[in-house]
């Protein structure tokens with residue numbers, strides 16, 4: 160018989176991050192009857208109710224440890240990748256005051272799946288996980304890289320090895336363009352140290368899907384899948400962004416496709432981590448391309464997706480806090496997820512200029528305009544309080560999610576909800592879900 164995990168009645172939780180992803184997670188955590196107190200840091204105007212009223216920086220482990228101890232925090236949830244890749248979890252594990260702290264997020268070794276595309280490609284190859292073929296080159300190998308590009312099939316994909324905030328991927332249609340792109344990495348140093356190694360990868364043609372597993376080192380639960388819209392312009396045109404919106408579930412993610420993804424990708428990945436001695440506790444986000452009927456990995460991330468989280472969390476009916484505690488303490492076995500069968504569509508309202516030069520600091524209206532229904536959610540991202548006003552302070556400003564049994568209706572209503580938010584320069588994509 161599977162032993163049910165034993166939970167405390169009340170948890171004090173610290174959630175790190177400042178995006179709509181964290182606002183969405185904070186809403187779900189605070190809705191748990193087991194949530195005694197939640198802090199979100201650095202947060203945004205939407206997470207003010209959970210703000211930290213003293214200096215706190217994850218890079219300063221003594222400061223973090225002091226905060227955790229003084230406030231009796233039992234659970235740390237790391238939202239973004241940066242602290243994970245930089246070894247925050249490892250530092251906590253070594254700190255005498257943090258020995259009992261439960262943590263959602265992998266250690267630095269696990270986080271290499273996102274922190275180094277060269278590492279993650281080699282990992283996939285070692286464990287037979289389907290992915291595009293690729294070769295890695297260093298700046299010293301420039302001539303070799305150029306010769307390789309001249310004879311490579313087009314389009315070809317160039318990727319910075321390290322963290323580049325979603326901007327380190329260039330898709331090139333001609334050898335000429337590929338050679339020019341190589342110069343961005345090695346002549347102009349556009350990606351700094353992250354671009355010191357470049358992956359030259361085969362282009363995959365298909366439709367993208369984001370799949371999320373919450374892992375406890377041994378077991379996992381699969382969260383609802385989502386599709387993210389990365390290009391800034393309608394019809395998937397223009398520059399890549401952090402994500403202009405999301406749909407969960409994408410209708411093409413059939414039970415058969417999800418079964419394949421679990422068997423060929425999620426399970427081998429977690430087994431691969433275990434066999435290499437990595438105790439992976441946290442979210443594993445697999446970015447996939449469905450090529451024909453075959454799922455292939457484009458990238459791993461070691462956190463939840465943004466804006467996917469804003470579509471996934473509202474559909475999650477299970478207690479998120481219980482799931483996070485179970486993942487952090489190695490007790491996910493036997494836990495089942497309850498998921499709202501309705502579609503969730505998230506439309507992201509962006510600042511003028513995004514993803515280029517941003518127009519910031521404008522007062523916003525429409526954020527608290529009326530009573531929202533159960534199926535409408537607004538999540539703040541780049542917002543900040545300035546006196547009585549809320550102003551835009553980042554590229555992606557607010558995520559507007561609507562749940563509806565009908566996908567087209569969810570998309571129409573999500574757009575309408577997003578359009579209630581107004582500030583100078585605000586814009587959003589108006590075609591989300593129309594390709595599905």
Ligand code: AMP
Nearest residue numbers: 291316325328360361362363446457458
């Ligand atoms: P990444 O930062 O790895 O998520 O890549 C950003 C985007 O580039 C992805 O979401 C895809 O749309 C695209 N991309 C990355 N790798 C490939 C590939 N091998 N083939 C086609 N598109 C890709």
Ligand code: GLY
Nearest residue numbers: 387402464465466
């Ligand atoms: N939406 C893609 C990401 O979070 O990386």
